[in-house]
Amino acid sequence: MTVIGLPHTASRANAAGALPPRRRRSRIVVARLGAGLAVLVPIVLLSSFIAYSLGALSNSDPAATILGQDAATPAAVARLNASLGLNHPLIVQYWNWLTQAVQGNLGRSYFTQIPVAQSIAQRLPVDLSIAVLAVILAVIIGGGAGTIAAVRRGGWFDRTVTAVCSAASTLPAFVVGIILVVLFAVTVHWLPANGYVGPSTSIPQWLEHIILPSLALSLAVSADIARQLRTSLVEVLEQNYIVGARVRGLPYRRILFRHALRNASGPALTILGNDFPLMLAGAVAAEAVFSLPGLGQLLLESAQTRDIPVVQGLLLVVSCFVIVVNLIVNTTLNWLYRTDDGIGA
Amino acid sequence: MSGNPPRKVTGRSFLRLPSARVAIVVLLGIAVLTVFGSTLAPQNPLTINANALFQGPSAHHWLGTDYLGRDVLSRLMAGTRLSVLTALEAVGIGLILGVGPGIATVFLGRWFDFAANRLTDALMTLPYVFFAVAVTAALGNGLVQAMVPVGILLAPFFFRITRAATLEHSRAQYVEAAELMGASKLHVVRVHVLRKVLPTIAVTTASMTAAALLAVSFLTFLGIGVQPPAPTWGGVLSSDLDYLNQAPWAPFIPAALIAITIGALNALADAFRDRRGAGALAAQPDPIIATHSTLEPADDDRQSQVA
Numbered sequence: 001m002t003v004i005g006l007p008h009t010a011s012r013a014n015a016a017g018a019l020p021p022r023r024r025r026s027r028i029v030v031a032r033l034g035a036g037l038a039v040l041v042p043i044v045l046l047s048s049f050i051a052y053s054l055g056a057l058s059n060s061d062p063a064a065t066i067l068g069q070d071a072a073t074p075a076a077v078a079r080l081n082a083s084l085g086l087n088h089p090l091i092v093q094y095w096n097w098l099t100q101a102v103q104g105n106l107g108r109s110y111f112t113q114i115p116v117a118q119s120i121a122q123r124l125p126v127d128l129s130i131a132v133l134a135v136i137l138a139v140i141i142g143g144g145a146g147t148i149a150a151v152r153r154g155g156w157f158d159r160t161v162t163a164v165c166s167a168a169s170t171l172p173a174f175v176v177g178i179i180l181v182v183l184f185a186v187t188v189h190w191l192p193a194n195g196y197v198g199p200s201t202s203i204p205q206w207l208e209h210i211i212l213p214s215l216a217l218s219l220a221v222s223a224d225i226a227r228q229l230r231t232s233l234v235e236v237l238e239q240n241y242i243v244g245a246r247v248r249g250l251p252y253r254r255i256l257f258r259h260a261l262r263n264a265s266g267p268a269l270t271i272l273g274n275d276f277p278l279m280l281a282g283a284v285a286a287e288a289v290f291s292l293p294g295l296g297q298l299l300l301e302s303a304q305t306r307d308i309p310v311v312q313g314l315l316l317v318v319s320c321f322v323i324v325v326n327l328i329v330n331t332t333l334n335w336l337y338r339t340d341d342g343i344g345a
Numbered sequence: 346m347s348g349n350p351p352r353k354v355t356g357r358s359f360l361r362l363p364s365a366r367v368a369i370v371v372l373l374g375i376a377v378l379t380v381f382g383s384t385l386a387p388q389n390p391l392t393i394n395a396n397a398l399f400q401g402p403s404a405h406h407w408l409g410t411d412y413l414g415r416d417v418l419s420r421l422m423a424g425t426r427l428s429v430l431t432a433l434e435a436v437g438i439g440l441i442l443g444v445g446p447g448i449a450t451v452f453l454g455r456w457f458d459f460a461a462n463r464l465t466d467a468l469m470t471l472p473y474v475f476f477a478v479a480v481t482a483a484l485g486n487g488l489v490q491a492m493v494p495v496g497i498l499l500a501p502f503f504f505r506i507t508r509a510a511t512l513e514h515s516r517a518q519y520v521e522a523a524e525l526m527g528a529s530k531l532h533v534v535r536v537h538v539l540r541k542v543l544p545t546i547a548v549t550t551a552s553m554t555a556a557a558l559l560a561v562s563f564l565t566f567l568g569i570g571v572q573p574p575a576p577t578w579g580g581v582l583s584s585d586l587d588y589l590n591q592a593p594w595a596p597f598i599p600a601a602l603i604a605i606t607i608g609a610l611n612a613l614a615d616a617f618r619d620r621r622g623a624g625a626l627a628a629q630p631d632p633i634i635a636t637h638s639t640l641e642p643a644d645d646d647r648q649s650q651v652a
Contacts, residue, residue: 039466046467051479058483170608172559174566175600178586182593193589277472281563284474288567289586299475300567303482311479319470326470 036330040323047323048101051315052094055308062086062308066110097312106313111305116313119298124317126196126294127283129206133214134221134279138272141218142225146268147261149226150233161226168223173282177216177289184212194291213286220282221275225268233264266333273329277322365616371609378425386419390576401594408598412588417581417595421602424576428565431492432557438496439553443503444546448538450504451511452530465501473498473560474567481569488561488570495560499553503546510545514538548614555610562603578603 066080081087085096097107106116149161171179185193191212197205236242237260245255284296295314302310360366378385387407394414401409408417450458473495480494481487514520520537528536565571565579573580578599585595 042463043466043470046464047470050467050471054479054483057480167608170555170611171600171604172563172607174563175582175596175604178582178596178600181586182589182596186589186593277470280472281474284567285563296474299478303478303486303569306482308482311482315471315475315479318472318475319467322470322472 033331033334036327040327044320044323045098047319048098048316049094051312051319052097053090054315055312056090056093058306058308062110101313101316106316107309109302109310110307116310119310120295120313120317123293123295123298125198126287126292127280127296129199129210130213130217130283130286130292130294131279133210134217134282135272137214137218138221138225142222143229143265143268145222146226146229147233147256149230150237150264151256153230153234158230161230165223165227168219169227171220172285173216173220174285174289176219177213177286180212180216181289196292196294209290209292213283213290213292216286216289217279217282221272221279224271224275228271229264229268232267233260236260236264239263262336266336269329269333269336273326276325280318280321362616364612368609368612368616371605372613375425375429375606375609378422379429380426382422382425386416386422388416388419390415390419390423391574392416398591401592409592409595411581411584411595412591417598420576420581421578421599424578424581427488427571427575428558428561428578431488432554432561434489435492435496435499435557435560436550436554438493439499439503439557440546440550442497442500444507447504447507448511448534448542450508451515452534461504465504468498468501471498474563477560477564478567478569486570488565491564491570492557492561495557495564499557502553503549506545506549507542510542511538514541544617548617551610551614551617555607555614558610559603559607 062081062084078087085093088096100107104117106120108115109119145161145165149158152158168176181193184191192209196209199206242255242260245259246252283294284299286292287294287296288300295318298310299314301307302314360369383390392415394410396414398410398412398414400406400414403409406416406418408421411417411420446461450461476498477491477494481491484490515533515538517537520533523533523537561577562579562582565577566583567579568583571577571580582596582599582603585592585599588595
């Protein structure tokens with residue numbers, strides 16, 4: 001069945017030389033992963049530097065804040081600054097912070113003295129639950145709608161999807177969240193309007209509490225995915241190799257899933273990766289609407305008290321998340337478009 | 346299209362699209378509200394009326410009243426200016442920081458391009474809410490402080506799109522010809538590149554304004570940068586949320602206003618894009634972090650793959 005040939009097969013085979021297929025493929029994968037990781041180094045350094053330098057921008061005096069008005073004598077402030085390492089140049093401070101951060105130490109909150117990493121680890125499961133469920137929902141809803149719309153293009157389903165997507169992608173997550181609360185929690189009382197229960201306490205209750213926030217979060221992304229997938233799938237379905245496969249009598253379902261979707265899903269996947277920062281922003285929205293104790297609430301609380309170490313740690317963790325998700329997306333894209341040797345044979 | 350050559354998007358040909366017309370009417374309305382909103386408001390947006398809490402729409406209060414009996418219509422009208430102006434502030438910052446380097450990077454060589462791209466990548470890994478709130482933590486709570494970082498985070502989008510468009514046009518044969526005839530880089534940029542890139546920037550500006558407006562609404566919804574009695578779109582929405590049991594319909598009004606405005610900006614961008622021809626602007630989405638520089642044709646089958 002490899003004969004049907006995805007369009008890139010021939011060119012790759014020529015380019016990759018005389019190595020045996022399996023080794024050749026793994027070499028390409030490793031090289032790409034290596035290149036991807038190498039590109040990440042300056043990005044991680046830069047984004048973490050941006051996160052850290054916010055503290056230097058700050059016009060608040062951490063030592064005075066910690067000591068309080070009365071105890072903040074110049075000598076005490078100088079001593080505390082020295083022990084916090086704030087008397088070094090910014091770049092040295094940054095390097096110390098980063099090397100500690102790599103070992104999981106993000107410093108302590110100025111106010112509560114609780115380690116920042118601990119507060120973040122405590123809140124992270126909330127956002128992780130919402131975000132992961134939202135991604136799953138977005139892939140199912142957006143992928144499903146986009147695929148059906150492309151297969152039945154021009155039909156009523158296609159037109160409905162197109163219209164709904166234009167509307168849905170203009171609705172911000174917090175607005176969708178509020179609408180969902182009004183519909184499902186206030187009006188019909190099916191689901192709780194707020195609060196969070198950990199999965200270790202009760203899995204059904206956990207799902208009950210995260211389904212609405214995740215749905216709110218996933219709607220705009222689903223719309224983006226559906227639109228992009230529809231566009232590229234319509235294009236792919238008109239390609240010669242699809243027509244060829246149909247002429248050869250392959251089952252349509254197999255053509256759709258094995259060939260068309262695989263070649264058409266790249267841009268939609270890219271959209272998913274690009275929308276991820278927006279989803280994190282949306283998670284903050286969902287937390288606000290559904291009063292969930294997540295990272296966004298931690299951020300807002302520490303912004304109010306100007307608790308810089310917490311804010312720096314949060315920015316670092318969040319941007320690392322975006323980087324990791326994008327690495328996963330890029331790797332998946334490379335895997336999707338890998339050479340076709342031996343697949344399905 | 347009488348008399349209009351099809352190559353250019355003129356105002357008239359553009360206005361033939363119904364979606365563009367509707368969008369422009371909506372945006373004109375918003376512009377009027379931005380300038381005259383507080384003057385046109387039928388009532389004082391800050392006047393509290395304890396006898397008229399949570400009222401539904403009526404002749405006296407067209408959009409009802411909120412939890413303090415304040416007129417919702419007046420609050421939304423008066424809140425337009427702050428929301429729109431701060432969104433425009435962010436877009437302006439993004440435009441200035443993004444477009445200049447975006448054009449320059451094509452002409453300044455590989456190292457500048459590499460550095461600018463990595464900085465862009467790094468900025469794109471920061472979600473705007475986190476960054477904006479973090480900056481207010483450092484600089485103090487204010488909407489202006491909150492929107493500067495949003496503008497900085499919009500810059501990468503302007504940068505990438507300008508860079509891509511500039512790259513495309515700077516390789517055109519007429520640019521090569523101009524260079525062979527001894528035209529300076531500045532002349533080439535001004536006469537041949539900038540003019541071609543402007544429509545792309547216009548489309549991006551419309552969609553980025555939508556994004557910025559969303560950011561403002563959301564930040565004010567979170568209570569960033571506004572002192573409580575001052576009305577903003579997000580603020581009205583946020584206070585409605587606390588009283589869902591008394592007035593479950595209330596959040597739909599500010600939500601609709603936000604969604605319609607954002608929708609109009611997006612429709613405008615789409616209409617412009619359609620008018621220009623799908624090939625010119627509807628590019629494949631670029632990943633946030635590209636694993637190679639696109640200054641040289643990528644040695645990757647991904648592009649040829651889906652195209």
